[in-house]
Amino acid sequence: MRPQQILLLGLILLVPVLAFLFLKSFGTNRYALPTYLPDRVDSMQVDGKWQRDTVFHRIGDFQFVSQSGRQVTGAELRSEGLYVASFFFTSCPGACPRLNSQLVRVQEKFRQDPRVRLASFTVDPARDSAAVLARYAEQYGAIAGKWFFLTGDKTALSRLATEEFRLPSSEDSGSSLVHSQTLFLVDRNGNVRGRYDGIKERDVNRLITEIEVLLYTYEHP
Template sequence: MLLVPVLAFVFLYTFGANRYALPTFLPDRVDSTLVEGKWRRDTVFHRVADFQLASQSGRSISQKDLGDGLYIANFFYSTCPGACPQMNSQMARIQEKFRHEPRVKLVSYTVDPAHDSVAALGRYAEQFGAIAGKWFFLTGDKSAIYRLVTEEFRLPAPSGVAPGIVHSQNLYLVDRDKRVRGIYDGTKAKDVDRLMTEINVLLYTYDHNQ
């Protein structure tokens, strides 16, 4: 009897496999498909649509410029006094953690494009040590930003934080298929620690599930 738990451990250690599957967020609809004569219901999840916005260097950036890996997205405005600096300090932590991993990019969208010009974003990016080609601060047409925020990442319409400005403390983990795989509080270090762990989980699946 004493050998039973030992043998069970040896079996699981030798033949078992650890599984840690990330959830997928932002469902679009439920489809029904016929499989072997039986109807199966599958959730279809939203994919973030492409965009064309100007980066802090003045270069036009789309999702294609982010490569075939994953990216972390957040929304900010440069005159935000509280949450935005906290979020972008955490984004800087992520950048440093994955500095040498080309499949990980960071994208910060301004939600105040009238104020945050390319030049202003350049100065702001320097404050946080943004690495060129790694961390993109993006601005553009107000309607394009609004569509991206409310339709693609599905944040609620503006409400009193600042006139006409959509505000969020969230960081979004977007996988290589442009689906949102995690939503985190960007002002909390523990939540960002979890985000960095889950980035590693995705990278592991990309390496081992070709």
């Protein structure tokens, strides 16, 4: 074999090795999801040098009644992998139907994946009983055990929205609860890994992609 042919063969064999090393070095960081809701910055000394580390908020546990009448906890929602949280009310005439129609897309995309769940919290618990939520859930084809419409104590729901997910409160309608277009992606540790405008198709497309990225990181830590 001629020297030129040996050199060419060597280059051909070297290309996939270099590609693998490049992807291994840079591919993971390229698709890493951010973490939202910082709580504080801790400082610690490592090898004589001070390092700063951001500590992020974790959504505290909660318990509310689903459309089936069963009690559902935050720990259950994230036990299989992750959940998408939203805040709505059934008599909302505009944004809520558009938001829930987008969530139908998310449900259908991950219909067969038990690691992905959806949690829609009512901001009008006085009207939105479990029975009302059951009828509402039927309109969107919510899959039992997959998409939970949740109601309960008004104070607990308000605390979840404003203190845990850090949504602004509103007194405009005589309620401290706020309806929001924001969707939240919550991982298995309770950290918020994504925020999206739930009535924008492009944002929901990004949500779907980032759910897939998060699931991939579970499979390939």
